[in-house]
Amino acid sequence: MVKGRIVSALCACAMSSSIWAADIQITVLGSGGEPLENAVVFLKSDALIKQAKPQTGVTMAQQDRAFIPGLQVVTKGSAISFPNQDDVRHHVYSFSPAKTFELKLYIGKPKDPVVFDQEGIVELGCNIHDTMLAWVLVTNTSVYGKTDANGLVTFSGQPSDTYDVDVWHRSFPYGAPFETAQVALGKTDVTQTIRLDSGSSF
Structure with a gap:
């Protein structure tokens, strides 16, 4: 369907x-x-x-209080790392049905990447900086x-x-x-x- x-x-x-x-x-x-x-x-x-296969080495960084890149496309099952390259803490989250998660206040690189295992649109935000917004599009085709x-x-x-x-x-x-x-x-x-x-x- x-x-x-x-x-x-x-x-x-x-x-x-x-x-x-x-x-x-x-x-x-x-x-x-x-x-x-x-x-x-x-x-x-x-x-x-x-x-289509899961991708490796995918990142969604935070730099100058923005997500870099602002749009990331990945195949289903891919893992994304969220390194914080700023000197302030960020709190990355998503409430989207395709992937709900939180990376609570941190600097540097979280220990584990986030696996996006369901097809759909994932909207990202920062709980500290409301102007930060990005999207991850998860698909089953490359x-x-x-x-x-x-x-x-x-x-x-x-x-x-x-x-x-x-x-x-x-x-x-x-x-x-x-x-x-x-x-x-x-x-x-x-x-x-x-x-x-x-x-x-x-």
């Missing part, structure tokens, strides 16, 4: 130069029809999910990309298959799931426009 809210999608096909693989071009629009830059788009199929200023992202050379497409943008309300769509890829390139529904905050 496809999770999340269903989005409206328009498909058009063009000939590909390869008979074995083709490109998927996806444009993400807001509910008002405007292109969305820096939307994260995930491409998922049974084959891609089987290939194939993803960010949209450009035109709301476009391209996945090149994908084999023929039916793909689920998950979309996230930082403007989503707290607790909102990934937006979802589906695309069938044969031996021709596919161009798909995903317009997020009115349930998202844009």
